[in-house]
Amino acid sequence: MARIIKDFFISFGNIFRRTRTIIYPKEKMIIHEVSKGLPRLKLDMDTLKVICNGCGRCEKICPQNCIKVEKIIDNDGRESLKEFCLDLSKCIFCGNCVEICELGAIEMSYKYQLAEYNAENLKLEKLDLAKQADHNLRDFWLR
Amino acid sequence: MLVVLKKVIYMVVILGVNLYICSYINSKFTSRIELKRGYRATKMGGLSYPAVKLFKYLSKDYKINIWEVFIFLFSFLMWSVVPITPNLVLVGVNYGLFDGIFFYVLILILNVISGGGTSYNFLFTKMTKKIGMTLSFLIPIIFSATSIVLVNRTMSLKEIVNSQYEHWNIVYQPIGFLVVFVAIIFQFKLSGINKKNLFIFSDNAYKEGGGFGKAISRLSDYSRLFFLIITLIILYLGGWHNIYFIRGEVALILKFYIIFVMFLLLDKATSDFDDYVYLSNINWGFLIPISIINFVLTLGFLMCRNVFNFI
Numbered sequence A: 001m002a003r004i005i006k007d008f009f010i011s012f013g014n015i016f017r018r019t020r021t022i023i024y025p026k027e028k029m030i031i032h033e034v035s036k037g038l039p040r041l042k043l044d045m046d047t048l049k050v051i052c053n054g055c056g057r058c059e060k061i062c063p064q065n066c067i068k069v070e071k072i073i074d075n076d077g078r079e080s081l082k083e084f085c086l087d088l089s090k091c092i093f094c095g096n097c098v099e100i101c102e103l104g105a106i107e108m109s110y111k112y113q114l115a116e117y118n119a120e121n122l123k124l125e126k127l128d129l130a131k132q133a134d135h136n137l138r139d140f141w142l143r
Numbered sequence B: 001m002l003v004v005l006k007k008v009i010y011m012v013v014i015l016g017v018n019l020y021i022c023s024y025i026n027s028k029f030t031s032r033i034e035l036k037r038g039y040r041a042t043k044m045g046g047l048s049y050p051a052v053k054l055f056k057y058l059s060k061d062y063k064i065n066i067w068e069v070f071i072f073l074f075s076f077l078m079w080s081v082v083p084i085t086p087n088l089v090l091v092g093v094n095y096g097l098f099d100g101i102f103f104y105v106l107i108l109i110l111n112v113i114s115g116g117g118t119s120y121n122f123l124f125t126k127m128t129k130k131i132g133m134t135l136s137f138l139i140p141i142i143f144s145a146t147s148i149v150l151v152n153r154t155m156s157l158k159e160i161v162n163s164q165y166e167h168w169n170i171v172y173q174p175i176g177f178l179v180v181f182v183a184i185i186f187q188f189k190l191s192g193i194n195k196k197n198l199f200i201f202s203d204n205a206y207k208e209g210g211g212f213g214k215a216i217s218r219l220s221d222y223s224r225l226f227f228l229i230i231t232l233i234i235l236y237l238g239g240w241h242n243i244y245f246i247r248g249e250v251a252l253i254l255k256f257y258i259i260f261v262m263f264l265l266l267d268k269a270t271s272d273f274d275d276y277v278y279l280s281n282i283n284w285g286f287l288i289p290i291s292i293i294n295f296v297l298t299l300g301f302l303m304c305r306n307v308f309n310f311i
Helices: A002-014 A057-061 A097-102 A128-131 A134-138 B004-033 B049-058 B066-080 B096-115 B121-136 B137-150 B159-161 B174-190 B212-236 B247-271 B276-307
Strands: A039-041 A065-072 A079-085 A107-108
Touching: A002 B004, A002 B247, A057 A065, A057 A097, A079 A128, A097 A107, A097 B159, A128 B159, B004 B049, B004 B159, B004 B212, B004 B247, B049 B212, B066 B096, B066 B212, B096 B121, B096 B159, B096 B212, B121 B137, B121 B174, B121 B276, B137 B159, B137 B174, B137 B212, B159 B174, B159 B212, B159 B247, B174 B212, B174 B247, B174 B276, B212 B247
Parallel strands: none
Antiparallel strands: A039 A107, A065 A079
């Protein structure tokens, strides 16, 4: 009985509380700090080159096999990244690639609006993944 | 003849307006209680939502079961014996309370007959179970209503209201009021006014956008609930009597909507009700004994006072 009365007043109070839902395209929702969006390749700020050296660990750890990495060896014997392909249609945003990377070359951005008309557009390459710096900031609640 | 026609039009308009408002309040409050924004059929706070919903139903092709039409007709016919104001009653019968309950039971039985047409046996079983439970909640209501009849010495709903000019019946029968209130809440829950309607069991009704049949079934459900609320107000809360400076009609509207909103909130506050265990705990274990005790106490008191002159 006491529980029903308590629930009654909670229901009554909810009428005056702020709603939790939003009108989606019009208002942007606040994204949680630890949310995982589109993975992006980080750039070295001095040289403006991709940090990734193409070691291929992320390719091995990926449970969905959606990452393909190719590396080349320079004339001076250094390994560097040739191509990095990510198939977003398969990616489950688990973040294993971020955790396994020793150089910290991959991070999850906050980009969450990933719908595309054409499935081919979901196959991202090295340059596409490096360009996602804009989505490094969280969108704020707009009202 | 014209007077009756005028009264019919008045009652249909009153019912229609109330259906619209209650449908709107139901959708809006339910979403607000769940911290959702609610429906936005238009930008004016979704005021046209019930109309849009009705048109959506009407536009669908649907085979109407003849029993659904009967249910719809009887749910409106039920209002012919219920006085909304002293002058606004179609048939001034002396046994209004009895007639009202008779129509209510008839509608529930018609629901069972209507559900018999379904080809899904499990749906029919589920529906008959719900209606059986709803009917069992009528037992405490009948006992409490009998106590009211004993106190007021009449079965006419109009005279029951008139006899409350000094004190409302809730003062004399607080336990009866509590019993009827709880019983109506559970009938409200069982009819599933907040969720998928549990009393429609035609084959097409469960499909999305059930069509015109769903619309009339929804209307008859609301009409049935309005009848229960109005009966509660007439029996216990003074009907159309003035409250201080508030006019009787306005007071009736206020009481109606306060009780409707309370039912909505209590519907959310209580868990789902689809098990015989709850029924036996609440109805057979609590409401019916309390209502019988209340009836026996009232009868004993009246006998002591009127027959043996002890009091």
